[in-house]
Amino acid sequence: MLNKNKIRVLFFIGSLRSGGKERRLVELLTYLSNSGRYEIFVVLTLSEIHYNQFLNLNIPYKIIQKRWRKYDITVIPEFYRITKKFRPDLIHTWGRNQTFYALPSSIRLKIPIVNSQITSAPPKLNKLSVNSLIDRLNFRYSKIILSNSEAGIKAYTPPLEKSKVIYNGINLDRFSNLPNPTNIRAKYKIETPYAVVMVASISPNKDYRLFSEVARYVTSKRDDISFIGVGWYIRDDSEYNRLIELTKSNPKFIIPGNINDVEALVNACTIGVLFSNKTIHGEGISNAIMEYMALSKPVIANDAGGTREIVHNNKNGYLIDRITVPELGNIVIELVDDEVKRNSFGKASETIIQNSFTLEKMGKAFEKAYEEVLELKQFKQKKPTQLMEIY
Template identity: 55%
Template sequence: MFEKKTTRIIFFLGSLRAGGKERRLIELLTYLKKKGNYKMMVVLTEDVIHFPDFHKLGVKCTVLEKSLSKYDPTIFYKFYKVCKSFKPNLIHSWGAVQSFYSLPAVKMLNIPLVNSQITAAPPQAMRSSFSKLIDNANFKYSKLIISNSKAGLNAFSPPLEKSKVIYNGINLNRFKNLPTSEEMRSKYGIKTPYAVAMVASISPNKDYDRFVRVAEKVTALRNDVTFIGIGGYCDGDEKYKELVDLTESRPRIVFSGVIDEVEALVNACDIGILFSNKEVHGEGISNSIMEYMSLAKPVIANNAGGTSEILRDKVSGFLVDEESDDELAAMVLELIDNQEKREGFGQKGREIIENVFSLEKMGESFEKAYMQALSSTGYEVETFQEVYSNNF
């Protein structure tokens, strides 16, 4: 057996704020760090890190401060200089803008680009002509284009010969040794026997209005259920202010804002909900749904983007389309009242995560992708094949 060869990779994204693709990258870094044969650097364009676990990894992080505008052209050269210094074997980008910023380094330094910018499945009408031009340039110069859902590939239509789907993987160790449900319920003001959570940023992509309407219907009928919204928002956001104002007269509808203990709070709840705004957004593979299922919680979510690729209707929860608010409220109450169904859906969801969406499966798939991207560069592919053949 040959000795393992160290592969140098730059991961390029906007920030590490709380979000789905950011969590996915943290999981991948965790996996690769344990392998021991990757030299990694994370490059950001905003100095925002919401994940304490990232600092524990010991991966070098560089921030390219923008000095001009949202689309600062100086980043092209700044990123090129980072690549000249670090000498990566691969660039792995995690956003359309970052993929575009990387193109001079990709072309001038002959570095393969693995492009993971497809993380959702937006309606075609929501994609501007400018965005499509950027996407076409990115896809042309990418060695591989990776989507986290089949729906994402259908939405963006990259060249199929260099595109593939790698589903999100989740580190199940995150859900061990959590604080007790009693502790979390007390901390966040949940005083009822049952609780329903929606983990999602307060943004146009998520349908918190629907969540609130369903919550109002259920809490009007029952006094034993609390609904809690968990997720980030922009300072001064009018929607968040509206939601918080609403809770003042409805003590069984709660909004936590950004917290570091999402897993523990979801674990203290009984049902996970995700309503997406299908008019403007389609999910890739939602990290929120993955977290619900990892914690063996039944899920109610609308059929937006790739959600049908992870949530099995009437097996691990309810996949909904045009159901009325009354029908959705009835689904919540059915799961509350039927413990056997609630726990059965939850256990089936956990099995789906273990079998399809594990961190190991995602990590191995990315390693294969890296090997494929490097195969045409003269990199010692035989080393990879010899070392990893038993694992693949």
């Protein structure tokens, strides 16, 4: 049996800016804090915290200021000092570099690492790259490796004997008592009865070019459908500037950037889409797609990575592959026009979330992983005479 005292867990992530991995951690921290079984400390390497939900939890945290942009080994001694002072039972890492920085602390202080660095399923990996070398080290010295999709395990190929899949869990309370959709549509200048939303960062991993081309095609044929893309961006980024220029000539194409009321906006829209750059990126389980589904929206997304583990073609949406812009645009128009199918897809989406992707289900799975690691640690620490008594 585990010690009845609180389990001390040290979490290590790059930042808490808007993103799927970051949202997932905040949801987990909410669950663990509410359980009363854990003493938690969070370490960041960037001061970006976009989730007020995290601040409201009043969890102690520390930011290690990086000196270098990438592979900053100066983080290692500072993280060691924090670890030695906090004396955690577990170190739970949320990123490739964070896991790497935690290895010396884990090895020297004999604290097991729970590794949650796998959150995507890239189509190609360079096995000779520095990143792949770091991955192999991380996997070797982690006690358990957790991916949020089966596709992630297949892509990164960690040792299967210590790998598990824990699907994202979503806090359904986030979708209660949302503002009136009419007010939200007015706020974001959506003047049409139907709207297609894409929640995604404006980054190379996402295909905003496809989103904008589909928007141009559909809005040239229909005056009752708008397209709105929201997510984190870099102000001087060329793709962001290109999208802003498109909004000037097409009032039905809207790019408000990063927003704080994503749930309310999705609730006010008709269809949720997620187009990824399949040549370099494969989604794990997308939090954006989960939000669409929790709000009973049909989904259109790439047939790649972990998306096919949550979106079921022609059941709660469409998985697309090698499709032209007109074909994709016509799918959007067909869904808008077919209210029965749209509602059927939306209901199926909501049911999938309630059955397989709740916060409670995810939280319990993480707790089970913690217990397995701690039980193994306690077993290995027993003296030989104690082992004889067991047998």
